[in-house]
Amino acid sequence: MPELPEVEIITRDLRTRVVGRTIRRFRASWKRQIKPNITVVQRALQGATITQVTRRGKWIVFHLGGRNRSIGVLAVHLRMSGRILWESAADEEPEHLRAFWEFDGGGRLLFCDARKFGRIELIPTMNELDRRLGLEPLEPTFTVSALRALFSKSARKLKPLLLDQTLIAGLGNIYTDEALFRARLHPLERTDRLSDTAIRSLRRAIVHVLREAIQNNGTSFDEVYPGGRMQQSLRVYGHEGQPCRRCKTAIVYFRVAQRGTRICPRCQVPGVEPTSSISPQR
DNA sequence: TGGTATGTTCCAAA
DNA sequence: TTTTGGAACATACC
Numbered sequence: 001m002p003e004l005p006e007v008e009i010i011t012r013d014l015r016t017r018v019v020g021r022t023i024r025r026f027r028a029s030w031k032r033q034i035k036p037n038i039t040v041v042q043r044a045l046q047g048a049t050i051t052q053v054t055r056r057g058k059w060i061v062f063h064l065g066g067r068n069r070s071i072g073v074l075a076v077h078l079r080m081s082g083r084i085l086w087e088s089a090a091d092e093e094p095e096h097l098r099a100f101w102e103f104d105g106g107g108r109l110l111f112c113d114a115r116k117f118g119r120i121e122l123i124p125t126m127n128e129l130d131r132r133l134g135l136e137p138l139e140p141t142f143t144v145s146a147l148r149a150l151f152s153k154s155a156r157k158l159k160p161l162l163l164d165q166t167l168i169a170g171l172g173n174i175y176t177d178e179a180l181f182r183a184r185l186h187p188l189e190r191t192d193r194l195s196d197t198a199i200r201s202l203r204r205a206i207v208h209v210l211r212e213a214i215q216n217n218g219t220s221f222d223e224v225y226p227g228g229r230m231q232q233s234l235r236v237y238g239h240e241g242q243p244c245r246r247c248k249t250a251i252v253y254f255r256v257a258q259r260g261t262r263i264c265p266r267c268q269v270p271g272v273e274p275t276s277s278i279s280p281q282r
Numbered sequence: 283t284g285g286t287a288t289g290t291t292c293c294a295a296a
Numbered sequence: 297t298t299t300t301g302g303a304a305c306a307t308a309c310c
Contacts, residue, residue: 001288032305058289079289081307096307115306117289156299165290172288219288237288258301260286 001080004058004137004170005213006225010084011055014109017086021103022049022066028099028120033113035121044071044122045101057133057169060084061126072124076111081224082118085110133169137206142168147199151191158194159187160257162206171206174219174237177262179205181236186270187256187263195273236262 002010026045028034034041049066062074076084085094087108099111099120111120123129134150135142150167162168162176171179180187183205185198194202213219218228221238231238235245240253244264252265 003288006288077289079305080287081289113306114308115287115289117305117307119290154298160300163289174288221288225288258303259289 001172002058002078002082002218002225003172003175003213004055005175005210005230006218006228007055007058007060007078007170008214009218009228010078010225011053011060014060014084015053017107018050018062018101018103018109019052020049021105021107022047024102024104026099026101028111030098030113030116033098033116033119035119041074041120041122045074056126056129057136057165058172059129059133061129063126072122073126073129075119075121075123075129077119077121078113079115079117079119081115082111082113083224085112133165134167135169137168137170137210142203142207144196144200144203147203148196151194151199153192155190155192157187157256158185158189158191159259159261161191163257163259170210173259173261174234175206175209175213177237178209178234181262181264181268182209184267186268187261189270193271198273236264238262 023045026042028038031038047066048064048071050062051065052063054061054063058077060076064071064074087110094110094112096112096114097110098113098116101109111118135146150161159176159180162171179202183202185202212233213230216228216230216233218225219230219234220226220228221231236251239251240262241250243249244251244267247264247266249264249266251262253260253262255261
C-alpha cells in the first residue's frame with residue numbers, strides 16, 4: 001500500500017543495507033509475482049552485485065553490476081500489502097514470506113506480501129521503466145507547464161488522472177485526497193477546465209504533502225508500513241464525518257473511479273476556483 | 283455474509 | 297478514439 005513517500009523511506013533504508021553486496025541466491029514461492037519468470041530472475045541475480053538502490057514512482061529499483069552486468073535492473077513494486085524486511089537472526093520467519101535474497105557473507109532480505117499483488121521484475125534497462133511512468137513529483141521536471149500540458153491534453157476527471165502512473169508517478173489514494181483538499185479542488189473537476197492558478201496551487205499542494213510525508217517517515221496504519229507519523233498530519237483521509245480543519249463542515253466519503261474518496265464538501269466545490277490561495281492549509 | 287483496503291491491469295461499454 | 301466502469305488478482309479485517 002505504500003505510496004511515493006513510503007517507498008522513498010524504504011529505498012533509503014535499503015541503500016544503507018545492500019549497496020555493494022553480492023547476491024548468493026534468490027528464491028520465490030509465488031510464481032506470478034516474478035517477471036519475466038523465476039528461472040530468468042534467479043539466473044540474473046545469482047552472483048550479481050547491487051551497485052545502487054533508487055526509487056522511480058512507487059518502484060524500488062536495484063541496480064545490478066558485478067559478474068552479470070547489463071542484465072538489467074530489478075524493480076520491486078509493493079502494491080497493496082508488500083513489505084521488504086531485513087532478516088533479524090533472532091526472529092522467526094515472518095508471515096506471508098513470498099521471496100528472499102540471500103547475500104554473500106550472510107544476511108537475507110525478505111519480501112512478504114499477504115495479498116500477492118506485489119511484483120518483482122527484471123527489466124532490461126532503466127529506460128524501459130521510465131517509458132512506463134510519468135513525471136516524478138519531487139523532481140524539477142514537475143512544473144506548472146508540464147502539468148498544464150497533461151491536463152489540457154485530455155478531458156479527464158482530476159483524481160483519476162492524478163492516480164494514473166503513466167502521467168504522474170507516485171501518487172496513491174491517500175496523498176491524492178490530501179493534495180486535493182489542500183488545493184481546494186474537487187476530485188471530479190475536469191482537468192481541461194483548470195486555471196493556471198488552480199494548477200499552480202495543486203502542484204504546490206502535491207509537493208508539500210509528499211515532502212511532509214517523507215519528513216514524517218510516511219503514513220502507517222498497520223504493520224504493512226510501520227513507524228511513520230504522517231497519519232497525524234492527514235486532513236481528510238480517515239476523517240470521514242469529522243469537521244473540516246478550515247470550515248468545520250463534516251468530511252464526506254464517496255467513490256471516484258472505484259476508490260474511496262474524502263473531501264470537504266464546502267471547501268472543495270467543482271467549478272469554483274481556489275480563492276487567491278492564501279496558505280491553503282492549517 | 284458482505285463490504286472495504288495506501289494498487290494495477292484488462293476488457294467491455296459509453 | 298477516448299474515457300469510464302467493473303472485474304480480476306488474493307487476503308485480512310470489521
